[in-house]
Amino acid sequence: MPDSGNLKAVDASQRPDSQSQVRVYAMPPGEDASPEEIVQGFLEALTSDDPEFAMARKYLTKDASRGWDPDLQTTVLENGPSTGSGSVGDDGESGRSFPLTGRKVATVDKEHAYQLDNAAYNQVVHLTQQDGSNGKEWRIDRVPPGVVLGQSDFQRIYWSVNKYYFATRSSGATGGGQEGLVADPVYIRQRIDPVTETVKALLDGPTTWLKQVVGTRFPTGTRLKADTRTLAPDDQGKLTVPLNAKADPIGQERCTEMAAQLLFTLQDLTSSGVEEVELQRRNGSQLCVLSKDRAESVASRRTADHPDFQYLIDDRRRLVRMPASAKGKVDPEPVQGRLGSGEQPLRSAAVSRDEERAAGVSLDGRSLYMGSLVSTGALGKPEVRSRAKSEKDGLSTPSWDGRGDLWVADRDPKRQRLLWLEQGAGDPLPVKISGLDGRIEAVRVSADAVRVALLVKKDGKTSLKIGRVERTGAKGEQPDISVVELRQAAPQMEEVTAMSWAGGSRLVVVGRESGGVQQMRYVQCDGSVPAGATLPGLTGVKEIAASEDERQPLVAHSDDGIVRLPTGAQWQTVVKEGTAPVYPG
Incomplete structure (x- = not known):
């Protein structure tokens, strides 16, 4: 701690390190404080760790304090609120008005729910003079609803x-x-x-x-x-x-x-x-x-399930596995059953959460096969066929939910569909998607089976959407399944190229911001970015896999082959040749 030197003011919304253990202590209004100082002091008090915003209320008139509910909402701005020069109000010299402006990032409502919002923020703070202990003093008599602060302060608080x-x-x-x-x-x-x-x-x-x-x-x-x-x-x-x-x-x-x-x-x-x-x-x-x-x-x-293995497609187009707890380079072994034999070349696969079955997509992307991982029975006919003419179209990597059902997207430009197979077999059921604008490139269903993450491509750009899964229908009958209320989950990224669930409400995504380079980060399914979201860099990431058991390392397909990121370490190459890494799910 320095014991000498001058004090200098710090703008609470412009700290370079928002995750440092900085505590902000609000200060009361100074004697003879100007209107500008009152407004700035109030905004800084909103970024403090004051439990009931008692100090912030000292900047308000009594009536304004009684009517102000800081729990109503929290408005998060990109760079904090900007204050313009005050103007004289309609009541002459007895009042001053200050505009508060900025660009919204999100709003946290009374339910504590985070909701993305990129609209402009325009509010007005009005001040009036009242009698104080030392004569007339300026206080705020009209305050914007709730609390407003910058994104860096929000992540700190x-x-x-x-x-x-x-x-x-x-x-x-x-x-x-x-x-x-x-x-x-x-x-x-x-x-x-x-x-x-x-x-x-x-x-x-x-x-x-x-x-x-x-x-x-x-x-x-x-x-x-x-x-x-x-x-x-x-x-x-x-x-x-x-x-x-x-x-x-x-x-x-x-x-x-x-x-x-x-x-x-x-x-x-x-x-x-x-x-x-x-x-x-x-x-x-x-x-x-x-x-x-x-x-x-x-x-x-x-999400508490602990996977035994990680899976990938090897250079012989077989489904292979390696122990989830393995360290350093390993030699993957083919899974038991036909999907590990190589008789049907694969380009992607998904393993059920009990690790007893797998669904594999053929090399041309037009057929989905189901195979056992505990027996060596015949592979059988495809469960799903796509009519796509191009190999870049066809079926996406499938995904298992926590109740044992399988999801896959058919990317055929003439017949785009999201399909659901009860327990991974039988006639595929088309899933209705409300508000879908674009083509589904990838699908991942959460372990709880009530949310689905979709990579949606439109006008050459791919974004991450999260939808709620709803099922209707009589018990014992085939349900009517729909995905509703799609919302964006990685608004900071102009292009998202890969994603995977990485916890109960968290995903890991690969993409790039506008004009930026490729990066990996964690995002919440509500669109927020948690602290420490950015991951160590990796060259040319094509696919990413995470376990919903957050103790397990990330696995990726990159220019360096199949790599893993153990907790507290750097990326390590485990297999030089391979593609499509997945955890069960």
Whole structure:
């Protein structure tokens, strides 16, 4: 720490390192502060770690403070708000108006949901003079809604957390057995009691975009007990959560499902230290207790599955595998079954999440075959055929969801389709896609089976879209499947060339920004970019594969062959000749 030298002002929205552990402490208005100083002080106070924005309110009149709700929304601007020169208002010298302008990046709504928005931001801050302890003083009497700040400050202050909810029957994500949990990403202020805020966000229910396909076990209206101020685990990692009267009549089985939602949600808070959750009735009596070790037996996360192998197509066009835990160069071995024999040359493949079946696309891209990885039976006839005349068209790399169904896109220019095969067999069912504008180049379904990532090409450019999967129809009948509410997930990139799911709500993408070079980064399915999103560079990346088990290394097909990126290391070549690397899924 320097102990000498002059102080200098820092623009809170222009820090070069937004991820450094910088804390901003808001300052109160100075005596005889000018209107310009009041506006700037207020904007800087919005970037502080002040829990209730108490210091920011000191820049407002009492009436303005009462009417201002900072939780209404958070507007994220590309470079922070710009303030123009103030102008005299209609009320003469007693008022001043200052424009706030900028380019929006996103808005975080009252549900804590991140929503992309690239519109222009134009608001006005109005000031008036009021009586103070030292005579007249300037204060803001008209303030824009919510909070506004720059993107760098947002990444420093806010933290992406996955809330977890159960897939509903209509989403079809269970596939029998345990009901799966679905990650619902939201943003909270990471230094302002994150445990309590995360629990409150979970109790508020799923975000609007996802609520059609997920549900909560908490009864409607369940909140924290009225006098609860803060939640924190004890020395043994036990978190006690007192609930209001809505939860009083809940039975043991449902209570443990509620506790499982809480436990999985709090795992994203790496500093929370929560190992066990106890839910309490309003009178303080115990509803249930659930430990982290038992949570998987109550509710499953498909992303918790640990793959045994990584797979690729070798130089003999066979499906081969290598141990997921292998280090350095390895010699892949052909999979058991016909897809590993080479009798049907392949250009891509997908392995089911239980690693017992695989779907392979023929070298010409026109046929999809299904094969066992545990027996050597005949390959059989193709499950899907494309009429595409060119090899660059035809079938995409297929993708398995967490319930054992298979998805593949037919890129035939004359008959473009997204197809779904129940349990990977039978007649392929066309999937309806609302608002699709372009041709599907690639498809990846999330492990929870309620979201699908699509690379969509239009006018020579390819972008990443995320859609919600909805299923309708009577039980026992073939469902009517549709993908709705497509939204962009990598707006920073002008061209996306490869992608893969890399967690409950995270993807890894390969692409380039306008005028830039190829790069790899993580993105959230809501379009936000998490901290530390950029990955080490790699030359000529053509394909990328990630496991939804985030402990597993990335695998890529590049100019250096098949390479892997272990945690905390650099890219390592594992196979010199090979293409189409995939994890199960």
